[in-house]
Structures are given as C-alpha cells and as structure tokens.
Amino acid sequence: MLDIRHATVRRGRKLLLDDVSWTVGADERWVVLGPNGAGKTTLMQLAAAQMFPTSGSVSVLDETLGAVDVFELRPRIGFCSNAVAHSIPLRETALNAVVTAAYGVTGRWREDYEKLDERRAFDLLNAWGVGTVFDRPFSTLSEGERKRVQIARALMTDPELLLFDEPGAGLDLAGRESLVASMSELVAWEGAPTSVLVTHHLEEIPPGFTHVLLLRDGQVISAGEVSQTLTSENLSTTFDMSLELVERNGRYSAFMKQ
Numbered sequence: 001m002l003d004i005r006h007a008t009v010r011r012g013r014k015l016l017l018d019d020v021s022w023t024v025g026a027d028e029r030w031v032v033l034g035p036n037g038a039g040k041t042t043l044m045q046l047a048a049a050q051m052f053p054t055s056g057s058v059s060v061l062d063e064t065l066g067a068v069d070v071f072e073l074r075p076r077i078g079f080c081s082n083a084v085a086h087s088i089p090l091r092e093t094a095l096n097a098v099v100t101a102a103y104g105v106t107g108r109w110r111e112d113y114e115k116l117d118e119r120r121a122f123d124l125l126n127a128w129g130v131g132t133v134f135d136r137p138f139s140t141l142s143e144g145e146r147k148r149v150q151i152a153r154a155l156m157t158d159p160e161l162l163l164f165d166e167p168g169a170g171l172d173l174a175g176r177e178s179l180v181a182s183m184s185e186l187v188a189w190e191g192a193p194t195s196v197l198v199t200h201h202l203e204e205i206p207p208g209f210t211h212v213l214l215l216r217d218g219q220v221i222s223a224g225e226v227s228q229t230l231t232s233e234n235l236s237t238t239f240d241m242s243l244e245l246v247e248r249n250g251r252y253s254a255f256m257k258q
C-alpha cells in the first residue's frame with residue numbers, strides 16, 4: 001500500500017526527513033510515534049501524495065509519485081489532518097465538509113453532487129456520532145465534533161488507504177476514549193482500509209493496530225510489529241528520555257523512569 005525508499009525531504013538547510021524507508025502492507029495498521037518536530041506530518045504528506053520527496057522514491061497504492069496524476073491518486077487516500085480541516089471554509093456545513101471529499105475539494109461551489117453522495121455523507125456523519133450537527137457550520141463545532149466530521153470526510157471516497165494525523169489532539173478524556181474505541185472498531189472490520197495513525201501519545205493507540213514506526217529528527221529509530229517495536233528502550237531513544245512502557249488490556253502508556 002505504501003513503499004517509501006530512502007526518502008529525504010529538505011527545505012532550505014533543514015532536513016525534515018532523512019533517508020526514510022518504510023513499507024506498509026495491506027492488512028497492516030500502523031502507528032507513527034515521535035516527538036514534536038520529528039517529521040511525522042511531513043511523512044504523512046508524502047503518504048497522502050500531497051508532497052514529493054526531495055530524493056528517494058514514494059509509491060502509494062502501487063503508483064510512484066512523480067509518475068502518476070496525483071489528482072487521480074488522492075481520492076483513493078483518506079487523509080484526516082489539521083491541514084485539511086483548516087482549508088474547510090468557515091461557513092461550510094458539516095455535511096458539505098464531508099460531501100466535498102467526493103470531488104477532492106473542501107468548499108462547496110458549483111459542483112453538482114448526487115443525492116447518493118449526500119446520503120453517504122449523512123450516513124457517515126451518523127456512523128461517527130455527529131449526524132445531528134450536519135447543517136451546522138464546521139467552524140462552530142466543538143473540537144471533538146470536528147474530529148469526527150474529519151474522519152467521516154476521510155471515509156467519504158471509500159479509500160484504500162486511511163491516514164490519521166493526530167486525530168486525538170485537543171480532545172478531552174472521554175472524547176479521546178470514545179475516539180479510540182471507534183477507531184479500534186473501524187480497523188477491526190474485515191474490509192477496513194489499510195490505516196496509519198500519527199500520535200504523540202501512547203494512550204491514543206487503539207487496540208488492533210499492528211505495527212509501529214518510531215521517528216526522531218526525521219529518521220526512523222525503529223519500525224515493525226507492536227510487540228517487538230514498542231519497547232521502553234525504543235521509546236526512550238525516540239523521546240530522548242528514560243521511559244517505562246506500561247501495557248494494559250491492549251492499551252499503552254509510558255512514564256519517566258524514577
């Protein structure tokens with residue numbers, strides 16, 4: 001689903017990603033963990049075909065960036081990120097924030113949407129518990145409601161690859177727990193798209209995610225199955241602090257070693 005080889009992203013003198021190689025298989029659900037500025041969002045922009053690497057190669061859904069029309073590729077990728085949310089016009093309704101994904105845009109203009117598209121958008125809002133706010137401007141929604149609308153939007157085109165960039169950011173405890181449960185349910189479904197979740201917080205890893213990529217300073221510290229990769233030692237290296245990993249019923253947390 002994703003095959004990144006020796007990818008480097010450079011802006012001026014800053015190296016945002018430094019020789020990153022990463023392969024994601026169809027049945028895998030990945031968590032990307034790393035401190036602020038590690039390069040997680042940059043990596044998601046490559047995976048979402050929103051950015052090209054400075055060097056190296058990126059293949060998404062068997063298409064190589066640079067050799068494919070990204071406008072045809074992007075609808076096959078569900079991308080839930082702050083950047084997408086910020087581009088939704090202030091007065092656009094929650095329903096339109098979702099339905100416009102069918103056209104790869106964020107604001108409704110003169111496109112003619114099929115009733116079927118609107119029905120699907122409405123059903124997705126309902127499925128994610130925000131059906132009642134369908135006619136409210138996106139900008140007036142609470143952070144938790146916005147996150148759920150964004151996920152509904154990411155699912156609108158029935159994508160083959162789903163990318164969530166910090167969907168739990170800004171949520172209160174109950175909001176986070178309920179989002180984690182919903183995401184766990186989503187990836188447990190047999191026909192679920194391949195999913196990648198970016199987070200800073202181990203508590204936000206939904207049960208059912210199978211692999212972890214740890215990123216620091218634009219470099220991969222470790223990548224592989226959760227059971228082998230998510231360790232106190234790897235976390236300590238990634239976050240540059242002596243950390244102890246705690247696991248309970250498929251959920252994770254970490255604390256500074258006393």
Ligand SMILES: Nc1ncnc2c1ncn2[C@@H]1O[C@H](COP(=O)(O)OP(=O)(O)OP(=O)(O)O)[C@@H](O)[C@H]1O
Nearest residue numbers: 011014016034035036037038039040041042043200
């Ligand atoms: N256009 C740019 N020019 C220079 N530096 C940039 C540019 N875009 C991003 N950066 C820097 O690249 C680094 C990686 O950014 P990125 O947003 O990918 O990190 P992140 O891991 O998602 O961080 P966070 O967890 O804080 O969201 C950061 O230090 C950021 O300041």
